[in-house]
Amino acid sequence: MNKKLIQWLNFLIIFGVNAILLSYPVTGLTITDDMGSEIVLAKPAQRVISLSPHLTELVFAIDQGEKLVGVMSFSNYPEAAKKIPRVGSHNTISYESIAQIQPDLILAWGSGNGSEAIHKLKTLGFSVYVSEPDKLEGVAATIRKLGILLGAKDKGENEANKFINRLSQLKENYSDKRKMSVFYQLSDNPIMTVSGRHLISDVIELCGGFNIFSKAIPKALKVSLESLVRSDPQVIIAGTKKENEEKWLSGWANRASMRAVKDKQVYFIDPDLLVRHGPRIIEGTEKMCNYLERSRKQENR
Numbered sequence: 181m182n183k184k185l186i187q188w189l190n191f192l193i194i195f196g197v198n199a200i201l202l203s204y205p206v207t208g209l210t211i212t213d214d215m216g217s218e219i220v221l222a223k224p225a226q227r228v229i230s231l232s233p234h235l236t237e238l239v240f241a242i243d244q245g246e247k248l249v250g251v252m253s254f255s256n257y258p259e260a261a262k263k264i265p266r267v268g269s270h271n272t273i274s275y276e277s278i279a280q281i282q283p284d285l286i287l288a289w290g291s292g293n294g295s296e297a298i299h300k301l302k303t304l305g306f307s308v309y310v311s312e313p314d315k316l317e318g319v320a321a322t323i324r325k326l327g328i329l330l331g332a333k334d335k336g337e338n339e340a341n342k343f344i345n346r347l348s349q350l351k352e353n354y355s356d357k358r359k360m361s362v363f364y365q366l367s368d369n370p371i372m373t374v375s376g377r378h379l380i381s382d383v384i385e386l387c388g389g390f391n392i393f394s395k396a397i398p399k400a401l402k403v404s405l406e407s408l409v410r411s412d413p414q415v416i417i418a419g420t421k422k423e424n425e426e427k428w429l430s431g432w433a434n435r436a437s438m439r440a441v442k443d444k445q446v447y448f449i450d451p452d453l454l455v456r457h458g459p460r461i462i463e464g465t466e467k468m469c470n471y472l473e474r475s476r477k478q479e480n481r
Contacts (some may be wrong), residue, residue, distance in 0.1 A: 211325050214312040224331025225285035232289035236261050237458035241339050244330045249281050273297050313457050315382050320344050346462050357388030360472050363413040368428050370402045380454050387469035415475045416440040419451035447471040
């Protein structure tokens with residue numbers, strides 16, 4: 181068999197194999213999000229839009245920040261996130277901007293962005309991963325899934341394991357602590373809090389606390405002063421920035437009959453460490469646990 185004939189046969193074989201492969205759909209990557217929907221990508225995402233600050237932080241946590249081509253206005257951490265083009269604010273999404281960017285993956289926050297916006301993005305043909313963890317372990321699961329979707333599986337596994345290790349240590353330290361009734365203050369005017377369906381409630385429970393509004397139906401809700409005084413929590417954890425602490429504290433000073441106020445058990449935690457369901461929530465959890473432990477020791481005096 182001459183050389184030219186062998187080369188021709190090899191070409192036919194290669195061509196035939198490629199034709200067979202192209203005749204079958206590419207399976208690629210398949211991940212199930214927190215809403216139970218499957219996200220299928222032919223290959224790891226290279227152009228990613230994040231519609232929530234916590235998802236932006238998670239992408240940077242697995243060293244994939246360079247793949248972000250659009251974020252929301254409040255994506256301010258880490259510092260590099262501030263330089264990424266904006267595609268919306270806390271209550272609006274610029275579908276036109278997203279269409280121009282043409283991402284191959286959009287990361288959305290279920291309760292933050294809302295089902296209507298997410299549905300619209302899907303009907304426009306975009307692949308949308310929806311994040312909505314209600315347990316701290318869910319944050320680690322999101323880290324792993326984003327690692328797979330963005331082609332950084334090993335980094336995702338490593339970061340998720342670090343998170344779980346710190347979480348396990350906290351659970352070990354606080355699992356047998358005496359329960360403390362807790363009110364988490366989400367906002368000041370109106371006074372708002374979270375129910376047992378919110379991730380912050382899981383943080384309270386881990387630290388040996390009991391969310392006094394755990395049985396409420398909405399994840400976030402307004403509360404009346406009467407119901408708050410009636411519940412009379414032992415500890416108040418207020419989620420606000422440093423510059424607002426004095427104002428919020430003066431508001432509580434007018435409710436001196438409440439046990440937490442009378443015993444000076446009102447503490448502050450930067451809301452970014454708890455409201456954002458990103459890697460820094462473990463820092464917020466550590467602060468919460470420390471404050472509840474401080475309150476226990478105060479009661480024992």
